[in-house]
Amino acid sequence: QVQLVESGGGVVQPGRSLRLSCAASGFTFSLYGMHWVRQAPGKELQWVAVISYDGSNIHYAESVKGRFTISRDNSKNTLYLQMNSLRPEDTAVYYCAKKKEEGGVEAPPDYWGQGTLVTVSS
Amino acid sequence: QSALTQPASVSGSPGQSITISCTGTSSDVGNYNLVSWYQQHPGTAPKLMISEGSKRPSGVSNRFSGSKSGNTASLTISGLQAEDEADYYCCSYAGSLTWVFGGGTKLTVL
Numbered sequence: 001q002v003q004l005v006e007s008g009g010g011v012v013q014p015g016r017s018l019r020l021s022c023a024a025s026g027f028t029f030s031l032y033g034m035h036w037v038r039q040a041p042g043k044e045l046q047w048v049a050v051i052s053y054d055g056s057n058i059h060y061a062e063s064v065k066g067r068f069t070i071s072r073d074n075s076k077n078t079l080y081l082q083m084n085s086l087r088p089e090d091t092a093v094y095y096c097a098k099k100k101e102e103g104g105v106e107a108p109p110d111y112w113g114q115g116t117l118v119t120v121s122s
Numbered sequence: 123q124s125a126l127t128q129p130a131s132v133s134g135s136p137g138q139s140i141t142i143s144c145t146g147t148s149s150d151v152g153n154y155n156l157v158s159w160y161q162q163h164p165g166t167a168p169k170l171m172i173s174e175g176s177k178r179p180s181g182v183s184n185r186f187s188g189s190k191s192g193n194t195a196s197l198t199i200s201g202l203q204a205e206d207e208a209d210y211y212c213c214s215y216a217g218s219l220t221w222v223f224g225g226g227t228k229l230t231v232l
Binding site: 035037044045046047050057058059061095100106107108109110111112113114115 | 125156158160162166168169170173179211213215218220221222223224225226
């Protein structure tokens with residue numbers, strides 16, 4: 001069965017950096033694009049970034065563009081989110097999610113991890 | 123990338139049907155057949171209930187159905203059950219590899 005396990009969250013000061021990881025299993029990771037989606041405490045879901053199955057196509061939400069970097073290592077079945085210049089408004093649970101369709105087809109998230117909490121505070 | 127518009131809350135009694143709307147624009151909901159719906163119980167990850175406007179993933183009850191008209195998508199839940207009480211989010215492709223979620227709707231089963 002599909003399993004996604006995020007890690008790397010924690011408390012960080014404004015302006016600092018953090019790297020999240022998402023370990024994938026139960027499916028052929030190298031065939032599927034992946035999303036990062038976040039949810040501030042008590043708030044709605046917010047799409048953050050997407051990466052294609054081979055890492056060749058990447059896109060970000062405007063709110064994180066230039067500060068966050070999504071990447072993947074298909075040899076390790078792992079997705080990453082490097083977050084720089086963190087702001088208090090980046091405080092949220094960060095979910096990694098698998099694309100519903102394999103290959104280069106645009107597709108929404110289907111399976112989600114349990115999330116990792118990032119708190120940006122001095 | 124403005125969030126899609128959903129009602130903040132809806133409610134219904136067991137056995138009844140409810141519909142949650144999701145209004146976007148001609149740049150997202152109205153332009154692509156890529157609206158999905160997610161159910162989220164407190165403290166848990168979202169679960170995909172409907173994709174591509176009206177397709178139910180394997181294992182999702184046929185009490186859940188989706189549709190779209192113009193810039194508005196809808197999720198209908200028939201035969202409401204207590205376990206349907208949750209937050210529901212719509213999501214749409216918005217072009218240029220970007221996606222947008224709705225503000226979420228809290229469903230209360232009376």
